[in-house]
Structures are given as C-alpha cells and as structure tokens.
Amino acid sequence: MEQPFAEYLDDFTRRDWQTLDPEDVSAPVRIAVVGLGWFAREWALPGIARSAFTDATVVTDVDAEAVETVAAERDVHGVSPEELRAGSVADEYDAVYVATPNATHLEYVTAAAEQGKAVLCEKPLEATLDRARRLVSACRDAGVPLMVGYRMQTDPAVRRLRDLVRAGVAGDVIHVHATMSQTMLGELGSDHDQWRLDAQLSGGSAVMDLGVYPLNTIRFVLGTDPVRVSGRTRTEHEAFADVDEHAMYRLEFPGGVDAMCTVSQNAQHASRLEITGTDARLILDPAFYEREDRGFALDRGGTRIDVDFEQVHQLEEEFAYFGHQLLAEEPFSPDGDHALTDMEALDGIYESAETREPVALSGELPD
Template identity: 75%
Template sequence: MDTDLAAYLDDFTRRDWETLDPDTVDDPVRIAVVGLGWFAREWALPGIARSAYTEATVVCDVDPETTESVAAARDLTGVAPEELRSGAVADEYDAVYVATPNATHLGYVEAAAEQGKAVLCEKPVESTPERAERLVAACDDAGVPLMVGYRMQTDPAVRRLKDLLDAGVLGDVVHVHATMSQTMLGELSTDHDQWRLDPALSGGCALMDIGVYPLNTTRFVLDAEPTRVFGTTRTEHEAFAGVDEHASYRLTFPDGVEAMCSVSQNAQHASRFEVVGTEGRAILDPAFYEREDRGFAVVRGGTRADVDFEQVHQPEAEFAYFGHHLLAGEPFHPDGEHALGDARTLDAIYESAESGAVVELTD
C-alpha cells in the first residue's frame, strides 16, 4: 500500500467520532425497542447490548406473544403499543428505537417526542415525504434529538472511503456505481403476507426497502445532494403485485457527477459500491448487508490494494454512535433534515418511473 493510502487507511476501524471513554460509562442510554421483527431481534438488540453506551430496557410489538417471549428471554419490560404511546413505562427508558413498518413510524415518534425522549428511527424515515416532514417536525417542535438509522454512515469502511474522497486521493469523482439485491421471499421470509408487499405500509418495495442504501451512501460519501433523477421500476411476479420488484435510478450531482444504482428484491444476493475518480477508484464489495463482511479495495495507477481489516458489527457501531452522542451532548449527522433528502429523492424516482421523464430536484 502506498504512503498516501496508508495515511488514511491505517487504524481502519477507528471511531473518529468518539470523544468519550467507553470504559467510564456508568449509566448508558436506556432504549425502548419498538417493533420486534427479525432485524430487531437478531441484530438491533444484540447491537444495543454490545455497545458500551446503550442498553435495552423495554420492548414493544403489535404481537403480544412476540413481546412476551423477547422480554422474557432478555429480562426486559414488555409493553403493548398503546401502553408505550401512553407513557405508562416512560421512566424506564431515555430513548426510543423505532423499527416498525415505514408508515407506522410517525405515531411512535410523535409519542416519544411528547414524552421528551430521544429517537432513533429506522430508514426510510416514513412512507411518504409528507409524513416524513410531520415526523421531523414533531421532534423539532418538542426539542428532542432525532437520528435516522443509516448504519452505513457509522461503518468504518464507508467512513474510510469518504476520507479518501475528502482528501482527494482518488482525484475528482467522475461517477458512482452501486447495486443491492436479494431474494426477499427466500432469504428473509417465505411469508407473502408481509408489510413490505403492502404499499400502504411500505410506500414501495425494492426502492423503499433497499434502494435507500445506495442513495444515502452516495449522498454521504460525496457530501452532496442530487439535482435531478431518472428512474425505472419493474414488477414481473404476482407476489410483488402493487409494489416494485426491481428498480434502477440515475442521480445527477453538482459538477456532473452521476450515480447509477440498481436494486432488486428478487435477484441473486449481491451488494457493491464503487466510486471512480480521475486518479483512482474505491470499491466496497460486499457493501451493504449487515450479515456479511465488507470488502474494501482501492485501485490507483494500475495497482489494486485490498485492505484486510477487523469487521465491525454494524448495528453495534450505529447504537454506539447514537448513545455516545446523546451522552456527550453532540448533534447527529444523519438527522431528520438529512433523512428528508432521501424521502424527497425516493419520491422523485417513483415520479420519474411513472412519467418516464427526468425529475428536477429543488431545495
């Protein structure tokens, strides 16, 4: 590895955002976990437990049996949604993590804001831009911190890639290529009666569920906002009737930088993110899934350097960042206003797919 790269890639997994000593944390942020789907059970709850800055104290789900079993297994307080919204056990948590279907985020966040609790809300922040704006406004009006769950932003591989771009190591960025796909009704579930296939709950499927990863990661590493979009969606199988099974979109950024992205809920499992500049390119492959190790490579002058680094538990890093910033009194980067950028862009991509035309984005 050449010296220019080494300067930015040494100590690869460093937490460049950390100002507190995790060993000195006596009172971690207590979190109520709302929505106990597979991700919350298998990844979020373990991530909260692994972080020195957070601990789960309350769990809540619309299914009483799930709530009871998770609460019993982890020795937590389990409550029904109406109990959580009423504030019946509000003295048992400092913050609320919302991992329910997209179109149900707003009600839980409004309740948390009324209770004066900090919020970590999963992405996309809501099912429509209008509902997303109401959610962000609820936290702003109540004066409570809102972070949105873009876990790629706290993954060291993505942060080191951004470091390289910021330092000009890859030259001027020319374009970005990104892809993310899975067989949703195979890898995750065989249940066709699920919320991602209900447009009223999800707002869409391939684009809303996984299309947000290439979109937000591109915005983050470029530190820029798209000025126009062009998108297409496609649905071939009856199981996906009413939602998008596949989606592709092109984002145009200032200075003519373009990102070409494709996602699918019914294709071979894959995820890749590549940024190409005038002096080199950086590649994350695999890139986006929490359940697989990320790969990181840089190509400059015809030489490829693959970085071998200790993998991090993505949700642990995300919850550590959330808890750390609450304890340190520091603002989040992926806040509500940042999330509204995704909400509006996703909506514009759907508009483009329907009209067949490029859609200009305005502030």
C-alpha cells in the first residue's frame, strides 16, 4: 500500500483519544443505567462491562420485572425510576446513562444533573428541539458534563475515514450518499405497541430513529455542519400511521457539498456511507448498525482497496471513551451543543417534508 494511505490505516483500531493506562486507574466510573430495553441489555451493559474505564452499578426501568432480572444477572442495584430520580442510591454511581424513549430523556437527565452526575444520553437528545435545548441547559446550569451517544464517532473505522478526508486522500469532496434501512417490525420484534411508533414518545421514526445516524456521521467525517436541509417522508404500512415510515433528505454543506440520504423502517436491511471526491471514493459498507461488522474500502484511480481490520465492539469503545474522559478530566466530543445541531437539522427535515421547501439552519445555540 502506497502513501498517503498507509500512515492513516496502519494500526487501524488505535484509540487516538486515549492517554490513560487502565492499569493506572484506581477505580472505574460507576454508571447507573436508565432504561433496560433490548439495546441496553444486549449492547450497552455488555459494552460497559467490557470497558476498562466503566462499571455498571445501578439499573432502573419502568418495568419492575426487567429491573429485578437484570439486577440479578449483573449483580447490581436495581431501583425504581422514582428512587433514582429522588437520589435514593446516588452514592452508588458517578454517572448516568439514559437509554429511554426520546421524550423521557429530559426528566432523567435533569434529575442526574441536579444530583451532580455526569450524563451520557442516547441520541436523538429528545423528541423535540425545544425539549433538547432544555436538556442541554439543565446540564450546563448544573455544571455537569454531558456526552451524547453517537457511537459511530468512537468507532475506529469512522475515525480513520475522517482522517483520510482531512488528509485530502479523496481530493475535494463533491458529494456524499448514505442509506440506512431495516424491517423494524421484524428485526426489533413484531409487537406494534412500541414507543418508536408513537410520535409523542419518539418525535418521529425513520428520520429521528435512523436518519440521525447518517446525519451525524457525515457531519463528523466532513468536520462541518449543514447550512440547509430538505426532505420528504411517506408512510404506507398501517403500523406507521402515527410516524414516518420512509424518508429521503438532502444536507447542503458549505462549499456546495451535498449529502443525499435515504432511510426506512420497512425496507430491506441496508447500511452504507460513500464519500466521493475529485480523487477517490471512500466507502463504509456496512456502516451504521452495531450488530454488523463495518466494511472499509478506498477506490482511487480505478484501484479498490478493501481494508481488513479487527472489528471492535462499538459500545465498548463508546463507554471506554466516556469513562476515560471523565477520569482524565477532559471534555467530551460529542457534547450537548453538538447534538443540538442535529436536532435543528432533524426538525428542519420534518418542516421541509411538510412545506415542500428547503429549510435554512441557523446554527445558533442557546445562551
């Protein structure tokens, strides 16, 4: 492999953010896990356990049976949401991970902030832009650090993609294409009575639940934010009557760079990100799902290079970063302000879908 590729792709899974040696850490960051859905149980809790910088010590959920089961399985404290919000076991954790339905993030993050606990909140931040702003303000006013769960940003494949774009390996970026789809009712279970199908709890489905992945990953890789968005949504299946089933959206970035994205909750499983520049194409395929290995390829001058690398557990990387930054007393990226840019873009995509007009983004953050 010739330069300029090798220097960025050698030691592919390196943690370019890590400065602490786990053996020098006296105690990991103790985490209270709020919300015990399939993602928390199958991915987040194992990720916390695999990370050398974190340890789950408390769990809670509105489902008391789930709390009892997980507490026994993990040998941790199981408490009710009311007990957690009241701070009954606040001495048992240093940070709070919120993985509940979108519209309930604010209440749990506010409670954690009032207790002086660091927060890792799942994305999107909340069900609406206004509530997301209130969430960020709650942490800022309390002086507690807030990280948002964009697990793609700590995945080495995405970080190497960003390195190559920054180094100009693709030349000038011309356009970006991304797609993310799944048969939600099959992959996440056949029960139609779930919060992702409830607009009040989710804020939307295809755009909010899936669209945030291409949106944020493209922002991260390009190192810039969209200035205008447009979108179109449609719904066909009766189970999605309250939310968007399929969506297409366009992100306009400075310099005339466009990103075209398609997402669907009811289509053949797909996950791909492709960046096309004047000199090369950079491809992640598969790209976005935690349950599939990432594929990384470069196509330059008619020669395609598929990079073979050791896969990582995305949630282990995310929680390792979260715990490491707290222990090192270093700031987080992505933080709350970063996530608010996504919330404004998501809000703009839905507005565009209604008005059939593009929506300019202000880029303004609250005081």
